[in-house]
Amino acid sequence: MNTKVLKVSDEGNFTGEELEYLKEAAEILKHGGLVAFPTETVYGLGANALDEKAARKIYEAKGRPSDNPLIAHVADFEGIEPLVSRIPEMGRKLAEAFWPGPMTLVFPKSALVPLGTTGGLDTVAIRMPSDPVARMLIRLAGVPVAAPSANTSGRPSPTRAEHVYQDMEGRIEMIIDGGPVGIGVESTIVDVTEEVPVLLRPGAVTMEMLESVAGEVRVDPAILGPVSPDLKPKAPGMKYRHYAPNADLTLVEGPQDRVVSEINRLAAEKLLEGYKVGIICTDETRDSYPAGMVRSIGQRAKEETVAHNLYAVLREFDDLGAQYLFSEGFPADHLGQAIMNRLNKAAGYRIVKVWPEAEL
Numbered sequence: 001m002n003t004k005v006l007k008v009s010d011e012g013n014f015t016g017e018e019l020e021y022l023k024e025a026a027e028i029l030k031h032g033g034l035v036a037f038p039t040e041t042v043y044g045l046g047a048n049a050l051d052e053k054a055a056r057k058i059y060e061a062k063g064r065p066s067d068n069p070l071i072a073h074v075a076d077f078e079g080i081e082p083l084v085s086r087i088p089e090m091g092r093k094l095a096e097a098f099w100p101g102p103m104t105l106v107f108p109k110s111a112l113v114p115l116g117t118t119g120g121l122d123t124v125a126i127r128m129p130s131d132p133v134a135r136m137l138i139r140l141a142g143v144p145v146a147a148p149s150a151n152t153s154g155r156p157s158p159t160r161a162e163h164v165y166q167d168m169e170g171r172i173e174m175i176i177d178g179g180p181v182g183i184g185v186e187s188t189i190v191d192v193t194e195e196v197p198v199l200l201r202p203g204a205v206t207m208e209m210l211e212s213v214a215g216e217v218r219v220d221p222a223i224l225g226p227v228s229p230d231l232k233p234k235a236p237g238m239k240y241r242h243y244a245p246n247a248d249l250t251l252v253e254g255p256q257d258r259v260v261s262e263i264n265r266l267a268a269e270k271l272l273e274g275y276k277v278g279i280i281c282t283d284e285t286r287d288s289y290p291a292g293m294v295r296s297i298g299q300r301a302k303e304e305t306v307a308h309n310l311y312a313v314l315r316e317f318d319d320l321g322a323q324y325l326f327s328e329g330f331p332a333d334h335l336g337q338a339i340m341n342r343l344n345k346a347a348g349y350r351i352v353k354v355w356p357e358a359e360l
């Protein structure tokens with residue numbers, strides 16, 4: 001299959017030519033094909049969410065286990081009702097507060113949604129993205145669009161069209177290139193099927209933001225640590241190794257100066273053994289690492305820059321052939337919760353904690 005790449009601007013005022021591109025993409029979706037497209041979180045791999053056969057193609061293209069459910073993307077509020085059997089009050093409140101935007105809600109599903117897209121669950125995950133390209137494409141397709149991240153299963157999510165091309169070339173009909181995405185980590189997922197909403201995956205709609213609207217919000221234990229193989233997590237994706245670079249990643253947490261010296265020590269050890277070593281640091285600490293391949297992930301003082309660059313840096317180290325990676329940790333509140341959730345998983349929860357000198 002020849003994968004067509006079409007460029008559109010992400011401003012939302014499309015030229016006639018860009019609209020023709022998006023119509024061509026919408027036709028592919030209507031006819032059961034696959035189109036990758038930008039959203040404000042990461043690039044999505046889209047298919048008609050009501051077409052079980054099309055959903056099966058997503059699983060094949062990604063090499064994703066088929067019990068890992070897909071998120072249905074809609075362009076407007078009218079798109080939701082046909083997909084759900086009821087809209088719980090808390091779901092309505094959160095939707096009104098944060099849609100369109102980087103939040104996914106899990107509802108009880110209607111009969112219209114095939115089990116082939118929900119991994120056999122009787123619930124459906126729905127998101128209304130704010131990205132103008134995504135919204136126009138979904139509107140033109142006239143169907144809800146199932147769209148997991150457009151990467152090979154287990155690799156870091158794509159935040160640029162080039163990342164999608166690396167993983168999906170020859171496997172899908174089309175890639176819409178709308179430039180780099182804004183946020184860079186996947187949507188916040190909240191289950192609203194029970195009385196108290198449950199956070200299933202942290203994202204740019206933060207825990208603090210959810211609580212400001214919903215009051216009490218519970219956190220699924222799978223967010224906080226490794227999931228035992230016999231546990232059946234509510235967000236089935238969480239049991240799979242996710243967001244993973246090729247290299248062995250270790251996180252180092254603690255006070256900044258101690259973190260820097262520990263990473264330098266660990267890196268020097270591996271360099272001496274002859275390995276290719278990468279260091280994930282921040283603009284603030286960039287000059288404190290004399291050895292290894294050093295990349296800044298963003299500004300510690302601006303968490304959104306860290307979220308934005310996270311997956312691109314992990315992919316760059318894959319391309320550079322890094323065998324061992326050492327990364328600074330981040331405070332796990334606000335957007336930091338999503339950042340640390342992804343870094344923890346990428347590291348397989350390999351974490352080194354260092355303490356202030358005084359406490360040693």
Ligand code: AMP
Pocket residue numbers: 068069070071106118121123124125147148149186187189200234235236237238
């Ligand atoms: P993504 O990789 O961004 O497509 O995210 C898909 C993830 O959304 C899955 O791996 C699940 O964790 C979650 N998800 C999708 N549908 C449901 C659902 N019905 N119930 C719970 N979690 C879901």
Ligand code: MG
Pocket residue numbers: 148149157
């Ligand atoms: Mg994914």
